[in-house]
Amino acid sequence: DAKTTQPPSMDCAEGRAANLPCNHSTISGNEYVYWYRQIHSQGPQYIIHGLKNNETNEMASLIITEDRKSSTLILPHATLRDTAVYYCIAGSNDYKLSFGAGTTVTVRA
């Protein structure tokens, strides 16, 4: 798996957009970028993934740079329930997905 680097923590104001960066400079051509989040004591929850193109779903948007060495997860309107640890992972469909330390996001009222 490509190694990813994320900031350990970040704060966000409720109602504002939260932009979570991730570096994956060693990502290979067939590896996707996955984002998961984990709310305390629950199993991680899938958010979004992408290969080359930007992606959007009901939860978030994923912006991947043209060289694919970094990406940004955007939570458009953060709520208190978005407080969680967010994991960025680079991997392929049939290989193990390894979780790093993630970014602890705290949404403040």
Next chain:
Amino acid sequence: KAGVTQTPRYLIKTRGQQVTLSCSPISGHRSVSWYQQTPGQGLQFLFEYFSETQRNKGNFPGRFSGRQFSNSRSEMNVSTLELGDSALYLCASRDSDTGELFFGEGSRLTVL
């Protein structure tokens, strides 16, 4: 569609005992992965089974083992339990097309 089911949710064991945890994946998913989560080490990959064969393996001692049955249900076993094995054990069922993992709620093991 039912999600990933893990049993038991909570259990307490003593050092030296062994434990078996069970995971039922989402219907149609043939891949099951296991993770250990502790406050100090975070989420660590244990192993992945696909069609009854271990496909990937993490860096855990041989006391940690697993298997997968023909109906894709999986079990993991930890023998000769140590205090440091206290953790949340998470199972994830994987969509083979997208690679997306669907996690269960976990089995919380306490070793006394």
